[in-house]
Amino acid sequence: MKLVELAALVVETNSGMPVVVLREHDAPHRLLSIFIGGPEATSIALAASGQRSPRPLTHDLMATLVGSLDGAIDKAEITEVSDGAFFASLALHGPTGEQRLDTRPSDAIALAMRVGAPLYVSEAVLAEAGTLPPPEPEPDSTMDDAAIDHAVDEFRVFLDDIQPEHFGADPAADQADQAD
Structure with missing residues (x-):
């Protein structure tokens, strides 16, 4: 058993x-x-x-x-x-x-x-x-450490430069809405 x-x-x-x-x-x-x-x-x-x-x-x-x-x-x-x-x-x-x-x-x-x-x-x-469970997916290991570091650096630059307008938001309109 x-x-x-x-x-x-x-x-x-x-x-x-x-x-x-x-x-x-x-x-x-x-x-x-x-x-x-x-x-x-x-x-x-x-x-x-x-x-x-x-x-x-x-x-x-x-x-x-x-x-x-x-x-x-x-x-x-x-x-x-x-x-x-x-x-x-x-x-x-x-x-x-x-x-x-x-x-x-x-x-x-x-x-x-x-x-x-x-x-x-x-x-x-x-x-x-009984059946065997499906195999666990293998982690994607196609990127080496240098490629991962480069992708992280690019994402940091993106985060540093992002503005509310990039999302279609109008900060002035948002402030006016909050004042009401």
Whole structure:
């Protein structure tokens, strides 16, 4: 299992469906995108921002219920992908011992985020459905130090010579407006 974190919550442009994007914590930082429902997206967004709904949402109720029964959510795991459908589980412990519950990934993510439990994705799921992030753009290194110094000097001269009229402003009109 690979530790992941919430990278983004976006709306897919063609379908208008919410997509949760998870990022692998360690290199190579693969991304996993999962389509989710609107209410689950709202719940995840609230948990990610630290905000609370005026009334408890279903995931708030579930987290409170587990805690009130002297239980705790230990971790959430996205365990499998089959025909584009993702499967997840929650690992819980309480007075009756440890339990593993089958759940949708969106519910697992929303609950884990509410209680601060870690979120994991199986290596098999990342290998099948994960993508590598786009490469970071290389800094433009076509200018050598002398060319950079020359460009900076030219910009300084420009700044020293600039006048309000260069921007189409009339200083006399501006002063008259301020006097009114």
